[in-house]
Amino acid sequence: MKQFRNRLTLIMLTLIGLSMLGAGLAMVKVFKQSHIQLLEDNMIREIRLLQTMMDFPDTDSPDAVEYYTNRSLQLEELSDARVTFITKDGRVIGDSESNPVTMDNHAYREEVLEAGKTGKGSTIRRSSTLGQDMLYVALPVKVGDSFDGFVRLSLSLSQVDNGVRQGWTVMGIGLAILFLAASLLSIRVAKGLTSPLEKITRVARRIARLEYDARVNINRKDEIGQLAKAINGMADSLQTQVRTIRDNEDLLQSVLNNMTGGIVMVNGSGRIMLVNRAAERMLGIDAEVITGKSYRELKQHYELTKLMKEGLDNRISFHEERNLYYPVESIIRLDGVPMVQEDGAYRGMLFLLQDVSDIRRLERMRSEFVANVSHELKTPLAAVKGFAETLLGGGVSDEKTARSFLQIIYDESERLNRLIGDILELSSIESKRVQMDYSPIHLQAFFETISEMMRTVAEKKRISLELDVPEELFMEGDEDKLRQIFMNLLSNAINYTQEGGRVKLTAREKLHNGQSEDIVQFIVKDSGIGIPKKDLPRIFERFYRVDKARSRGSGGTGLGLSIVKHLVDMHHGRIHVESELGVGSSFIIELPVLQEQEEAGI
The missing domain is CATH 3.30.450.20 (PAS domain)
Known part of the structure; x- marks a missing residue:
């Protein structure tokens, strides 16, 4: 300027x-x-x-x-x-x-x-x-x-x-003076013209640098003033439009980032234009690295790139499921949708990824649950039916034998009753129909009651049942549900511990660097047969049995630990297992001292 x-x-x-x-x-x-x-x-x-x-x-x-x-x-x-x-x-x-x-x-x-x-x-x-x-x-x-x-x-x-020469001299002096005055006036006029233009230029450059709040402060009524108003009006319009665009972009980005499904957008030439966070997580990729590159760069997902190629070549919608093994093994549902503009121009393909691993796992578990329930019900029913038919057919004349048959029928009926009760209990818990009734619990008195109930069973197997619970320890919880948790755990510990063994329940307030974490830790430890390492991740599944023959012989339904896991979750706690085969197992539960009261919906 x-x-x-x-x-x-x-x-x-x-x-x-x-x-x-x-x-x-x-x-x-x-x-x-x-x-x-x-x-x-x-x-x-x-x-x-x-x-x-x-x-x-x-x-x-x-x-x-x-x-x-x-x-x-x-x-x-x-x-x-x-x-x-x-x-x-x-x-x-x-x-x-x-x-x-x-x-x-x-x-x-x-x-x-x-x-x-x-x-x-x-x-x-x-x-x-x-x-x-x-x-x-x-x-x-x-x-x-x-x-x-x-x-x-x-x-x-x-x-x-x-x-003439004299006139030239006089006129030259006059013209020189006039020219000097005109020069000063010209400089002033030029500065008066260019100074506001400099301000307008500076503001225009700031706007070009995306500083849309820049404005021209010129109060004139001439053409320059009109230009300044036009620049300010343009800046206002740009600022409004950019704010709207940014809000829409932020909203769209927020939607994309918080979607549970993955999105991968590939243009007509095969280059990846968009990847959201869910897709990054599912495919184990980095959007900043992969954006702008060919979809063929997803070399670790051969089946996926093969489907993408078919979609780009055929330009048709498809719905397929594929197993992925990186970054973790999962089942991905891939929906391909061609992107076509209103004028018919082809822009590429939009690929929607949905991790259906949990859904397929639940479907498998449901199928296994139905099969397990059918099997668990069929076994005692077959026994009841067989012994009842023998008795009804008059094939047993010995009273002692008949009485043993009736005892078997009674035991199997009890087992059926427990199984059905556990199924209904688990169904009620999983459907969230169980109401929690929190109240203060004195843990020493609480476990003394449970110990009295379990001591008879333990004494039959000459198993030592020990409690280590401080007298001053209190917590808040649903007493009935807690009793169900520890009755199941102690019952399992006694059942899977050989005669003359030892079962111990310990309760302590959990500390970190000498400070209380407001968490109570419970440990149910036994000296039983232990659990193989390969079975530890699945022991809380319904009807999962480490030793099916031993479990059935102990009278268990296979649902106890699954119920325990759900009840611990309902108390906002955690449970895990540490076990060594032939040495024993420790079930460790951590529950908060105080429970957060959930407000009822209005």
Whole structure:
């Protein structure tokens, strides 16, 4: 902008200088012409005055040349101009500067010819006699029969040139002063024009740098003020539009990032244009790295890229499921949708990824659950039916044998009753229909009650049942559900511990760096047969049995640990197992001291 201001100032000064120079030249020319015209008019008046006051003897007399020469000399002293008398035929008979006898014929001189035609003749030319520019003025003069010719006055223009030079000097000084004043005014005007333009330019550059809050602070009513208002209006419009676009982008990005399903957008040339967080997590990729590259870069997912290629080639929708093994083994449902604009232009394919591993696992578990329930129900029912048919058929006459058959029927009925009860309990828990009734619990008294109930069973197997619960330990929980948790765990510990073994329940407040975490840790430890490491991840599944024959023989339903896991979750706690085969197992439960009361929905 500074260069523009300098150029503008230079242009203005140049225009002013040229204008002033042109005006000066015109003024000098007018001055010179007016001065010459004034001299010419004076010389005409002088000739006419001579015509009326001077005697004109006959030009053919012998002393005519001398007479007219003397008169020309006298007149030159009076008028300060060269005087020449010329006859009609152009012969010079008198001149104040030269000898008439030696002078050329003047009949064809410009001023003489013009005077003969128009009655007045004038011209400016360089005198060969005097060697300077001269103004020649001639008038025809006729006095009776004695003189018929021309009287010519000539005057050197050196005086005119001197006047012009003086005029140039005065005018030059004036023009210089005027030019200086005009220069200062031009600089001020240029600055007044460019300064607001500089502000507008700076604001425009800030807007170009995405600083949409920039505004032009110019209060003018001219075109520059209108331009400033237009720039501010444009900035307001841009700021509003950009804010709307950013809000929409943020909303869209938030939606994409928080979607549970993955999205991969591939353009028509096969380049990945968009990947959301869910897709990053499912495919084990980084959006910043993969965006802009070919979908073939997903080399670790061969089946996936094969489906993408088919979708891009055929441009049709499809729905497929594939197993992925990286970054973790999972089952992915891939939906391909062609992206076509309203004008029919093909933009590529949109691939929607949904991790259906949990759904398929649940379907498998449901199927296994139905199969397990059918099997668990079928076994005791077959026993009941078989022994009942034997008794009804009269095949047993021995009362002792009959009584043992009835005992088996009773035991199997009890087992069916427990199984059905556990199934209903688990179903109720999983459907969230169980209401939690939290209350303060004194843990030592609570476990003393449970110990009394379990001690008889433990004594039958000569198993030592120990409690290690501080007297001051309290917590908040649902007493019935907690009793169900620990009854199941202690019952399992006793059932899977050999005779003469040991089962111990420990309760402690969990500490971290000497500070309480408001968590109570419970450990149910036994010296039983232990659990193989490969079975540890699945022991909380429904009907999962480590040793099916041993479990069934112990009277278990296979649902106890699954119920325990759900009840611990309902208390906002955690449970895990540590076990060593042949040494024993430890079930570790961590429950919060205080339970968060869930507000009922309105």
